Amino acid sequence: MAALRTVTLSGPDDVAGWRDAARTLAAQGVAPGAVIWQTGESGDLFAAAPASIAIAEPSARLRVPRAFIDLAGAALLHRDPERFALLYAALCRLQAHPRLLDDEADPLIARIATMAKAVRRDIHKMRAFLRFRETHDDDGLRYIAWFEPEHHIVRANAGFFVDRFAAMRWSILTPELSLHWDGETVREGPGATRGDAPADDAIEAVWQTYYASIFNPARIKIGAMLKEMPKRYWKNMPETALVPSLIADAQARERRMIDTARTQRGGNAEAAWHALREEAAGCTRCPLYKNATQTVFGEGPTSAAMMLVGEQPGDQEDLAGRAFVGPAGQMLDRALADAGVDRAQAYVTNAVKHFKFERRGKRRIHSKPNAGEIEACRWWYEQERLVVKPQVTVALGATAARSVFGRPMTIGRERGAAHELPDGGTGWVTVHPSYLLRLPDKAKAAEEFERFVEDLRGAAALLRR
Amino acid sequence: MAQLDVRQKLEILADAAKYDASCASSGSIKRDSRGGKGIGSTDQGMGICHAYAPDGRCISLLKVLLTNSCIFDCHYCINRKSSNVRRARFTAREVVDLTIAFYKRNYIEGLFLSSGIIRSANYTMEQIVEVARSLREDHDFRGYIHLKTIPDADPALVEAAGRHADRVSINVELPTIGGLKRLAPEKNAGRIEGAMGAMTASIADHSDARRRYRAAPRFAPAGQSTQMIVGADAATDSDIVHRAATLYGRFDLKRVYYSAFSPIPDASAVLPLRRPPLMREHRLYQSDWLMRFYGFAPGDVAAAADETTGMLPLDIDPKLAWALRFRAAFPVDVNTAARERLLRVPGLGIKAVDAILSIRRWRRLRLDDVARLTVSIARLRPFIVAADWSPTALVDRQDLRPLVAPRPEQFELFAA
Numbered sequence: 087m088a089a090l091r092t093v094t095l096s097g098p099d100d101v102a103g104w105r106d107a108a109r110t111l112a113a114q115g116v117a118p119g120a121v122i123w124q125t126g127e128s129g130d131l132f133a134a135a136p137a138s139i140a141i142a143e144p145s146a147r148l149r150v151p152r153a154f155i156d157l158a159g160a161a162l163l164h165r166d167p168e169r170f171a172l173l174y175a176a177l178c179r180l181q182a183h184p185r186l187l188d189d190e191a192d193p194l195i196a197r198i199a200t201m202a203k204a205v206r207r208d209i210h211k212m213r214a215f216l217r218f219r220e221t222h223d224d225d226g227l228r229y230i231a232w233f234e235p236e237h238h239i240v241r242a243n244a245g246f247f248v249d250r251f252a253a254m255r256w257s258i259l260t261p262e263l264s265l266h267w268d269g270e271t272v273r274e275g276p277g278a279t280r281g282d283a284p285a286d287d288a289i290e291a292v293w294q295t296y297y298a299s300i301f302n303p304a305r306i307k308i309g310a311m312l313k314e315m316p317k318r319y320w321k322n323m324p325e326t327a328l329v330p331s332l333i334a335d336a337q338a339r340e341r342r343m344i345d346t347a348r349t350q351r352g353g354n355a356e357a358a359w360h361a362l363r364e365e366a367a368g369c370t371r372c373p374l375y376k377n378a379t380q381t382v383f384g385e386g387p388t389s390a391a392m393m394l395v396g397e398q399p400g401d402q403e404d405l406a407g408r409a410f411v412g413p414a415g416q417m418l419d420r421a422l423a424d425a426g427v428d429r430a431q432a433y434v435t436n437a438v439k440h441f442k443f444e445r446r447g448k449r450r451i452h453s454k455p456n457a458g459e460i461e462a463c464r465w466w467y468e469q470e471r472l473v474v475k476p477q478v479t480v481a482l483g484a485t486a487a488r489s490v491f492g493r494p495m496t497i498g499r500e501r502g503a504a505h506e507l508p509d510g511g512t513g514w515v516t517v518h519p520s521y522l523l524r525l526p527d528k529a530k531a532a533e534e535f536e537r538f539v540e541d542l543r544g545a546a547a548l549l550r551r
Numbered sequence: 552m553a554q555l556d557v558r559q560k561l562e563i564l565a566d567a568a569k570y571d572a573s574c575a576s577s578g579s580i581k582r583d584s585r586g587g588k589g590i591g592s593t594d595q596g597m598g599i600c601h602a603y604a605p606d607g608r609c610i611s612l613l614k615v616l617l618t619n620s621c622i623f624d625c626h627y628c629i630n631r632k633s634s635n636v637r638r639a640r641f642t643a644r645e646v647v648d649l650t651i652a653f654y655k656r657n658y659i660e661g662l663f664l665s666s667g668i669i670r671s672a673n674y675t676m677e678q679i680v681e682v683a684r685s686l687r688e689d690h691d692f693r694g695y696i697h698l699k700t701i702p703d704a705d706p707a708l709v710e711a712a713g714r715h716a717d718r719v720s721i722n723v724e725l726p727t728i729g730g731l732k733r734l735a736p737e738k739n740a741g742r743i744e745g746a747m748g749a750m751t752a753s754i755a756d757h758s759d760a761r762r763r764y765r766a767a768p769r770f771a772p773a774g775q776s777t778q779m780i781v782g783a784d785a786a787t788d789s790d791i792v793h794r795a796a797t798l799y800g801r802f803d804l805k806r807v808y809y810s811a812f813s814p815i816p817d818a819s820a821v822l823p824l825r826r827p828p829l830m831r832e833h834r835l836y837q838s839d840w841l842m843r844f845y846g847f848a849p850g851d852v853a854a855a856a857d858e859t860t861g862m863l864p865l866d867i868d869p870k871l872a873w874a875l876r877f878r879a880a881f882p883v884d885v886n887t888a889a890r891e892r893l894l895r896v897p898g899l900g901i902k903a904v905d906a907i908l909s910i911r912r913w914r915r916l917r918l919d920d921v922a923r924l925t926v927s928i929a930r931l932r933p934f935i936v937a938a939d940w941s942p943t944a945l946v947d948r949q950d951l952r953p954l955v956a957p958r959p960e961q962f963e964l965f966a967a
Contacts, residue, residue: 188909191920214599218656229655249583250592253691254655289652295558296653299565300604300614305811305829307607315603325602333605358626361733368729371787372859458859465785 123170160202232283303336372462374440384435393476404441417519425542437489483518516541576660589691621667625735661695676704683715702746730784774805787861796849898931
């Protein structure tokens with residue numbers, strides 16, 4: 087077995103040194119297990135076995151794909167001490183399998199690719215999160231940054247900052263290395279500490295103002311923020327100190343916005359309702375528009391305290407374009423009159439605004455809307471509620487109840503009781519008047535009509551006087 | 552009114568600008584500040600996000616309005632004429648100085664400038680162009696500039712904007728014409744699209760000229776984008792997806808941004824109070840991605856939506872929804888299937904698909920290999936065949952969805 091070789095690189099990011107040594111070792115057929123890789127400040131290559139390797143040896147036989155050079159250039163900057171050995175192992179395997187790099191599922195290549203990715207991300211994050219502070223020195227303005235990278239990327243990143251800030255004088259201080267740009271050349275210096283960088287910059291307060299103002303409190307996505315801006319970077323960024331208070335305050339701010347909007351009656355409710363009705367006339371949110379004559383929108387004063395919600399327009403409503411004008415509508419009118427409710431003071435609408443039917447000969451027979459159709463049409467119902475803002479909403483029948491409460495309800499069990507609605511106001515459930523029309527037994531029909539009137543009376547009693 | 556200082560103005564005018572979703576600084580040309588007298592660089596690829604706000608959005612550009620005063624009265628807009636917000640106005644000089652000061656400290660990639668309409672479209676556009684001109688000519692600023700152009704402004708001003716800016720944009724505002732009529736009565740869909748069409752033509756002309764004469768001026772090298780508000784009108788996801796596809800096709804847009812309508816202070820009575828779920832916006836971005844990079848036609852995305860409501864499911868992504876609906880397209884054999892079929896597999900991204908294609912030229916892939924290329928092999932498994940794996944009857948199972956859908960709490964945690 088061959089003796090172990092030790093290679094000492096000039097520093098943790100000595101990519102060129104690794105390349106020269108690896109090329110020579112591979113050309114000599116030295117096995118990956120027989121090399122120990124070290125980094126030191128001496129810059130003394132091959133200190134342990136200087137005689138055994140001559141760099142000048144012809145290395146033209148060694149061919150590696152361009153992609154490997156790029157991959158190695160990034161992965162070698164990783165902080166993992168095994169990086170030099172891993173890449174040397176890959177280089178050796180490449181000699182036997184020139185297409186190895188195409189195999190990202192190979193465990194070694196996958197590991198190196200993950201390292202390269204981490205390094206590239208760190209390079210990117212340094213470009214993103216490094217912050218300069220303005221200072222004055224003898225020659226004028228100088229911008230100084232303190233940054234703590236995760237990997238050995240500082241030297242590799244110098245070009246970016248020169249490209250971007252060519253006309254500025256700047257210094258980047260990091261624990262391992264410092265860079266100084268004077269407008270002409272980059273000078274390297276030893277590592278520094280946070281205390282070497284300026285502690286403040288007056289413009290940071292303005293930047294914090296911007297950060298707090300550009301943030302939308304109506305949307306909080308802390309996970310998304312942390313994924314891209316991990317906490318380890320926060321300590322050197324002036325704006326992140328604001329994050330906890332922004333989050334804490336956000337929900338309260340959104341709540342306030344909604345409450346203000348709810349209590350302040352918009353002066354343009356009437357105009358809003360007309361515009362809404364016009365927009366609804368062209369609705370294609372579900373397929374029911376195809377066979378119906380027209381959209382039957384709700385009607386009534388936009389200041390109504392009571393909203394009555396039915397199922398869907400029937401045959402006559404579809405032709406007339408108005409809600410509750412057919413037989414069920416007449417039944418409703420009678421019951422409202424008995425209950426002492428003025429229909430003209432209520433806003434009357436339907437959960438579904440197009441007539442759904444099946445054709446039997448010449449007749450169009452009512453067909454119950456399905457959950458999808460109710461859901462599609464609920465958008466309009468919600469818009470109507472926003473304009474009218476009723477105190478009490480009466481759902482007539484199961485379809486209406488589903489729309490008003492957003493869940494299936496059993497009418498028999500839940501009728502005649504007040505239910506809190508999530509957007510404010512009170513909900514109330516009863517049967518649909520067409521149910522009364524379908525009862526064959528006269529006595530039963532009379533009894534049910536009385537219950538219906540009683541329910542409507544109960545709903546009316548909820549109104550604030 | 553007392554004079555506001557720059558910081559107070561910034562507070563008002565950044566707040567007023569935050570409803571614009573775009574903050575991208577991507578897709579421009581490679582440019583640096585060497586040999587110049589100023590600062591700034593851009594790249595062809597992705598821009599840099601210099602910070603993230605707690606709303607999860609990237610902060611890449613200084614995004615402000617020149618003024619939040621406006622002669623229009625669009626209901627969804629906090630800056631509309633009838634709104635009670637505090638008004639402020641920057642001078643061109645103040646915006647230029649702020650941009651340079653922020654840029655020098657590495658806070659931003661550049662400037663995204665928009666404005667309320669004051670006096671007239673032309674007057675407003677002149678002010679916007681002046682900021683960009685001063686940055687480029689007086690300060691030799693080579694960072695990113697995104698200008699919002701005003702549909703009714705003089706073509707010469709729009710031309711000047713394009714010469715200074717990396718990207719220009721005009722918002723279509725709402726996905727349906729009915730919605731635009733109701734919520735932005737002074738705006739006109741025809742004029743907006745006319746301006747976008749003119750912009751497309753200018754970009755194409757200049758890029759033609761560049762091909763022939765190297766000295767020809769550049770014109771909006773990062774192209775044109777637009778934005779629409781989701782949830783303020785009756786458009787379904789299916790409507791929105793078709794609308795976006797039309798816009799991409801007609802105007803050669805770089806991006807369509809979707810902005811979930813969010814409650815604004817001093818809202819108009821015409822608007823929904825409560826925001827639509829942010830997840831809806833997210834699903835639309837995913838659909839957009841599927842159309843731009845995964846070979847999905849708008850009809851494919853629409854087919855993933857609920858047939859009756861036209862809405863994409865919120866609990867699973869549109870690609871998975873499509874796969875669950877069209878199970879006959881699966882399983883896909885990773886060792887033989889064509890690229891476009893692999894791209895349909897939920898859980899296989901473009902990079903993974905390309906890696907698979909490159910590996911299988913040399914050897915057959917096993918399930919372990921695919922696992923190393925992807926995030927969750929458990930969710931992916933039912934949809935593929937590998938050398939040592941076949942999903943047997945999995946694809947036909949009624950209860951496939953719970954096996955492949957993410958657990959609900961994972962996304963609801965931050966979605967609210």
